Amino acid sequence: MDNNQSLENVSWWEAHKPTKRRIIQLYSALLYNAHLKGFAEGQIFTGKSKAICVPGFNCYSCPGAIGACPLGSIQNALGSLNKHIGFYVLGIILLYGMLLGRTICGWICPLGMLQELLHKLPTPKLKKSRFTRALSYLKYIIIVVFVVSIPVYYGIFQGIPVPGFCKYICPAGTSEGAMLMLPKNPSFLSILGPIFTQKFIIMVIVILACIFCYRSFCRFLCPLGAIYGMFNKLAVIGVKVDTNRCNNCSACVRFCKMDVKTVGDHECIHCAQCVARCNQGALSMKAGNLTLIQPHKEEFVNTEEENKVKKAAPVIGCVAVLVLVFAIIWSNFLDPSLKTKSEKAAPEAKVSESTFSEANMDESTIPETQVNEESTPEAQMNESASSETQVNEDAASETQAEESTAPEGYEVGQRLKTFETECLDGSTFNLADTRGKVVFINLWATYCGPCVKELPHFNELFHKHEGDIAMLAVHANLTTEDVEAYITENGWDIPFAIDDDDETLFGIVNGSSALPQTIVLNRKGEVIYNQVGSVTPEALEMLFEKAAAAD
Amino acid sequence: MNKRTVLLTIESILCIITAAVLIVSDFSIYQKGLTARVENPMADIYTAEAIADKAVFVLPLFVLIVIVALLCTFLGIYDDTQDKPATGIDIGKNVTDTGTNSLINKVRLAVLALAIAFIIIGIFNGSMSDVLIKASKICTECIGLG
Numbered sequence: 271m272d273n274n275q276s277l278e279n280v281s282w283w284e285a286h287k288p289t290k291r292r293i294i295q296l297y298s299a300l301l302y303n304a305h306l307k308g309f310a311e312g313q314i315f316t317g318k319s320k321a322i323c324v325p326g327f328n329c330y331s332c333p334g335a336i337g338a339c340p341l342g343s344i345q346n347a348l349g350s351l352n353k354h355i356g357f358y359v360l361g362i363i364l365l366y367g368m369l370l371g372r373t374i375c376g377w378i379c380p381l382g383m384l385q386e387l388l389h390k391l392p393t394p395k396l397k398k399s400r401f402t403r404a405l406s407y408l409k410y411i412i413i414v415v416f417v418v419s420i421p422v423y424y425g426i427f428q429g430i431p432v433p434g435f436c437k438y439i440c441p442a443g444t445s446e447g448a449m450l451m452l453p454k455n456p457s458f459l460s461i462l463g464p465i466f467t468q469k470f471i472i473m474v475i476v477i478l479a480c481i482f483c484y485r486s487f488c489r490f491l492c493p494l495g496a497i498y499g500m501f502n503k504l505a506v507i508g509v510k511v512d513t514n515r516c517n518n519c520s521a522c523v524r525f526c527k528m529d530v531k532t533v534g535d536h537e538c539i540h541c542a543q544c545v546a547r548c549n550q551g552a553l554s555m556k557a558g559n560l561t562l563i564q565p566h567k568e569e570f571v572n573t574e575e576e577n578k579v580k581k582a583a584p585v586i587g588c589v590a591v592l593v594l595v596f597a598i599i600w601s602n603f604l605d606p607s608l609k610t611k612s613e614k615a616a617p618e619a620k621v622s623e624s625t626f627s628e629a630n631m632d633e634s635t636i637p638e639t640q641v642n643e644e645s646t647p648e649a650q651m652n653e654s655a656s657s658e659t660q661v662n663e664d665a666a667s668e669t670q671a672e673e674s675t676a677p678e679g680y681e682v683g684q685r686l687k688t689f690e691t692e693c694l695d696g697s698t699f700n701l702a703d704t705r706g707k708v709v710f711i712n713l714w715a716t717y718c719g720p721c722v723k724e725l726p727h728f729n730e731l732f733h734k735h736e737g738d739i740a741m742l743a744v745h746a747n748l749t750t751e752d753v754e755a756y757i758t759e760n761g762w763d764i765p766f767a768i769d770d771d772d773e774t775l776f777g778i779v780n781g782s783s784a785l786p787q788t789i790v791l792n793r794k795g796e797v798i799y800n801q802v803g804s805v806t807p808e809a810l811e812m813l814f815e816k817a818a819a820a821d
Numbered sequence: 822m823n824k825r826t827v828l829l830t831i832e833s834i835l836c837i838i839t840a841a842v843l844i845v846s847d848f849s850i851y852q853k854g855l856t857a858r859v860e861n862p863m864a865d866i867y868t869a870e871a872i873a874d875k876a877v878f879v880l881p882l883f884v885l886i887v888i889v890a891l892l893c894t895f896l897g898i899y900d901d902t903q904d905k906p907a908t909g910i911d912i913g914k915n916v917t918d919t920g921t922n923s924l925i926n927k928v929r930l931a932v933l934a935l936a937i938a939f940i941i942i943g944i945f946n947g948s949m950s951d952v953l954i955k956a957s958k959i960c961t962e963c964i965g966l967g
Contacts, residue, residue: 286894314959321953330956331964338956342963346955347948358943358952364936368929391886392893393833395900398907436963447964458966462867465967467851471844478840482833484903504929511915518914524906531913552915607957717951718960720967748954750947784961803961808862 291377291541292386297590298326299380303334304597312454314783317605323359325366326379327494329440331447331784333454336601339442340366341494345417345433346717349425353751363497371505372498375488376539381442385487388480396483403529406489406537409496412439417493424719429760431719435493437465441473451784458784461803484527488539499536507557508540509533515552515570522547676796680780685795687778691742693765694754701795704740708817709791710810713781715746716756720804721786725762727807732764735814742767744775746785792817825898832889839882846875 288296302324305315315336324337340363347356366374375382389395396402412435420434436443448466452458479486488495502508511533522533522544530537533544533553542555542563551570555563561575602608676685690700701709712728714721725743732741743762745753747769757766769775779789782802790799790813798817805813854866893899943949961967 282897285897314957316957318953320956321949323952329964331959335956338952343952343955346951350951354946354948354951356943356948356951357939357946358948361936361939361941361943364932364939368932368936390899391832391836391890392829392899393836394829395903397902398910400910403910431960433963437965437967440965443963444965447959448966451964451966456869458961459867459869459872460865461961461966462865463854463967464851465962466867466965467847469965470847474840474843474847478836481836501932504925504932506929516915520912520915521906522915523912524908524910525904526907527903531911532915535913715954715958715960717955718958720960720962746954746958748950748957750950750954783957784959784964784966786961802966804967806862812863 292383294377295380295383295386297594298378299328299383301594301597302326302328302337302380303332304336304594305334305601306598307602308333308335309450310454312451314451315601315605316607316783317601318607319601319605323362323366325370325374327381327442327492328379329436329443329446331443331451333450335446336597341417341440342433342436342443345421345435346431348418349421349431349433350717351422352426364501367498367501368504369506370498371502371508371540372495372536372538373505373507373540374498375492375495376541379488381492382485382488382539385480385485388477389484391481393481398484398527398529402483402489406529408490409492412491413493413496430722431717437719438468439472439491441469441476441487444469444473455782455802457801458803460801485539489529489537495539496536502534502536502538502540505540507562508555509538509542509544509553510556512552512554515550516548517550517552519550521549522553676794680778680789680797680800682797682800684797686789686791686797688795689775689778691744691767691775693742693767694757695765697765699740699742699765699767704791705795706793707738707740708735708793708814709789709795710739710741710813711779711789711791712741712743713746713776713779713785713787713789714743715785716749716751716753718785722760724786724804725760727805727810729762729764730807731810731814738818739814741765744769744781746776747771747773788813790814790817824896828889828893828896828898829900832886832893835882835886835889839879839886842875842878842882846879850875 308315312333314331314333317336319336320330320338322337323340323343324335325340327341328335328337328339330338330342340359343359344356344363347359350356370378416434416439420432420438424430424432424434444466448458448469476487476491479490483489523530525547526538526544528537528539532538534540540555542553545553545555545563546566547553548565549567551565551567554561554565560578561572562579564571564576676683678685678687680686686701688700688702690698690702693699710728710731712721712725714725716722728741728743732739741764743764743766745766745768749768753766753768767775769781773781775781779787779800781787784802786804787802788799788805789797792798799813850867850871853871854864854868857864858866940949
């Protein structure tokens, strides 16, 4: 119960029914995660709505998430300060902070709701004390170290994007992202290592702490709450004190489960439970001049304002339901990004019958450069206006069947479809021309830390086995950076391409929404490895040997 | 000891044991996986079999936690110490002379205007696109898959 009334005189249902605050918390959790299909498919939503940061703490790698996490976004923005200033995220956080402050934590944060539900488990509870209040300053240290220093240091000075809090601490990322993705993506198991172990342990400790201590994560660790807390006194919406009525009896603070010193200070989450505690009627939840939650005692109730809220409530409720229904329908059935995904899931439907192994083996003796020169005009003839990449449809007619009878696809043991793409250096990469060689295809992005860390190993491998290996690093289609300049700056000289708007290359190799991804083909063009996650230099060498040895 | 104390104690012990089992199991899978990886760099640290082996110990504990929680709910048992006022903490004064409302309103308006300006600049300087890009193609290590 929110108002902590005595349970003796109320029915079981009255004592346990969800409060308005709980309904709003559930509503916002559902709205943030309206892509319900994602939970069943284990695939994240990639629609345009992900450009909008939601106010609460909700990992954007959650399969249901239709918006971005402001904390993840601010870390990414800080990590790329040397490229451009993340005005958008700064503006969003300022806007949310000034309008709502930590009301977000109390009312529309899914993680806050989860913590409150965990706290309902019937165990002895740890009360707030001087110790918990001292511990509440830990989140400011976390901001400085993990949210600001690590992303800025690695991003600006090392050129590697590292969102420190997301990578090393965030239990929301582990529980909503990793844990919800794993059941539907069992291949992700093979990329689990020390980071997962560490974050899983942190997640378990946080969950345990939340059972015994009210909103432990919010109070001691959450950097987003700490940021919003800085705006708490100025926020438009929140619990406000009527200075004419308050007698500083401190009942509000003594009964509050958060580490507040005064109502509305940086620790207050504006849950409004104190409103019912105030015998003076000095507390109320306000949005500007409008009172949303009136003082508990009838003598202090402003009936005129109460009627205003009562009149507006059904309209707001209807709008909220319509918004939720629209979000669910749009994100599950109508968003254009879903079409791309379904096409990617069945690439056989959009590509020709041509496969790698059908290429003419006689041409294998032709030098690569010559093949490229020959294939370029052909590619130009078939090139569509929107795409630089195409499936080599004509190859089949020029070739004869080879010994491999593996079915076409992207799974291990299947033959990859041929394709041709223009590389950033102007050359053309044609998969059919790589026959007889081991092929490595790497999916990456400049903003992906592990991608950037592993690419030098690919570069090294390429030069070590030059002549016996073909390699293509495909950058994700969306980017705001000059990828070519980035590659030059790092001195990598393997063939690089950027995927087109339709994600043709990602579709052919079944590119995931998670990066990096490595695909290895043997000399016959059969996939021997197709895996999301970083690859060590040792593993790369082993993969090469395995692919080279395969008949 | 009364029924309330017994049930609350049992539930808390179950929670602690479950957490301990989860942590030890996780660490144990990781250690075994590391050993396997020394012999074969391509070996997986976490395997479905290893997780299933450990889940056998964890699942009964989860079930027990749920059963005891349901029992407590129907019996109306919970720890009510948090419904009592806290003692021994520093209390501030709600009513202080922190400034006039008009000044607060001016600051609010200024910050809101700044926020909107930042958002508009951000839409044009590419930082909004950055948010979309990074939320659409996620880095595995950033969500704990590494």
